Amino acid sequence: GAGVSQSPSNKVTEKGKDVELRCDPISGHTALYWYRQSLGQGLEFLIYFQGNSAPDKSGLPSDRFSAERTGGSVSTLTIQRTQQEDSAVYLCASSLERHLTDTQYFGPGTRLTVL
């Protein structure tokens, strides 16, 4: 079956512009996660969705970052007024969430470059 997909795969934008990153999770997966990975670093948790609600947004770096999920499926991460420090790979993952330890399946990521 299809895995987690993300679009675009690459995004180059100018400082100050808004960007939208999209994630299509595996069908039927109720849990969805966004992470950020800076060059040579580990993954940094941003936000978690259970269905369409986000019980934990604690990882969002600033109020310029927001995310939503609709229909228990597609999620969009929006970064407003982008800054150069926002440059990173943004990864999305989904899981069934029957158990706390269900495997997270990752998408290929969106590489964001802010000039």
Next chain:
Amino acid sequence: GQSLEQPSEVTAVEGAIVQINCTYQTSGFYGLSWYQQHDGGAPTFLSYNALDGLEETGRFSSFLSRSDSYGYLLLQELQMKDSASYFCAALPGNTGFQKLVFGTGTRLLVSP
């Protein structure tokens, strides 16, 4: 705070055995996962340890010692395709969901 420490890079030759260590410090601990990530690729799940001891999955094994806040990933019969970054990730378990905390990763270079 929460942190996981791993060596930044490990090198080995084809056919060898390599061990990648991970020490963790988290507020609450449920288990330790390992992920593999090839350059430009998505992280993929390798293994999970909730209990002390060794878990074996083919050429890969993972070990956990809760008393030492320590784990490792063991890769045997190394192949060139094993060249990738390997991340340990702790599951604090006190968040109600799988809020993984990742280490900074170990880059494994396998040479002929």
